[in-house]
Amino acid sequence: METNKLLQADYLDIIYENRNKFYGGYELRRNYVRRMKKAGLFMMLTVSSTVLLSFISLRKDATNRSILPATPTVLTTIDMKKAVTPEVLPPRPSTPPPPPAPTKIFTVPKITNEEIKPEQQMSEVHDLKNTAVGTSDAKGDSMATDMSSAPKGPTGPAITIAATPVIPTFIEQMPLFDGDLNAYLSANLEYPEMARNAGVEGRVAVTFIVNEDGSISDVAITRGIGAGCNEEALRVIQKMPRWKPGKNNGKPAKVYYTQPISFRLQ
Numbered sequence: 312m313e314t315n316k317l318l319q320a321d322y323l324d325i326i327y328e329n330r331n332k333f334y335g336g337y338e339l340r341r342n343y344v345r346r347m348k349k350a351g352l353f354m355m356l357t358v359s360s361t362v363l364l365s366f367i368s369l370r371k372d373a374t375n376r377s378i379l380p381a382t383p384t385v386l387t388t389i390d391m392k393k394a395v396t397p398e399v400l401p402p403r404p405s406t407p408p409p410p411p412a413p414t415k416i417f418t419v420p421k422i423t424n425e426e427i428k429p430e431q432q433m434s435e436v437h438d439l440k441n442t443a444v445g446t447s448d449a450k451g452d453s454m455a456t457d458m459s460s461a462p463k464g465p466t467g468p469a470i471t472i473a474a475t476p477v478i479p480t481f482i483e484q485m486p487l488f489d490g491d492l493n494a495y496l497s498a499n500l501e502y503p504e505m506a507r508n509a510g511v512e513g514r515v516a517v518t519f520i521v522n523e524d525g526s527i528s529d530v531a532i533t534r535g536i537g538a539g540c541n542e543e544a545l546r547v548i549q550k551m552p553r554w555k556p557g558k559n560n561g562k563p564a565k566v567y568y569t570q571p572i573s574f575r576l577q
Contacts (some may be wrong), residue, residue: 503539
């Protein structure tokens with residue numbers, strides 16, 4: 312290309328000098344800017360048309376909506392003289408407290424060689440019937456301790472229920488198995504055939520009570536895996552020998568104990 316034409320030529324003309332300009336690449340690069348302007352203008356027209364149509368549709372819907380007439384509020388005058396006066400219920404009669412029961416003084420047992428005075432002798436069992444223990448001898452209504460004279464509720468006489476003692480899960484000295492517990496479980500545990508065929512493995516948690524004499528009671532499954540493993544764990548725990556009981560304050564005491572039993576296929 313000549314020097315004077317080189318200074319005035321476009322970079323595309325320089326790149327495609329002595330090349331086939333009709334192949335397509337030259338045309339694409341030459342008209343790239345013009346095509347981008349047309350595409351941008353087309354996108355702007357499309358977005359503007361969409362927004363305009365949406366606005367027109369909303370205006371048309373608002374015009375077609377029917378406006379409900381407002382319901383007038385009617386104020387009425389209330390005659391306070393004719394207003395209903397709430398009924399005042401009379402107070403309920405208070406229930407008088409029951410008469411006090413007769414009391415007998417509590418005599419502390421004491422070993423002595425001296426003669427015991429009549430007023431210091433211990434009361435016999437038949438003398439304490441319908442009688443409360445007190446600090447002195449006092450007369451009263453012997454029927455006051457009967458349930459028939461107890462304060463009555465809506466469905467009958469009030470009944471006092473003794474609280475059930477709660478068995479702890481931890482005490483000062485926990486119970487111990489008399490021997491090797493793992494060896495006992497390994498020797499007595501049988502893998503259930505159903506679990507073996509189904510390939511069931513896992514851990515079963517068994518909870519039971521170790522009583523004051525070391526015996527086992529209230530055996531239950533707290534976490535099981537099924538397929539006969541739960542029943543096998545219960546069987547093994549229930550046939551265990553006596554344990555060394557736990558102690559609280561140096562005395563044998565009941566306690567809940569949880570023993571995990573693992574089932575693993577060899």
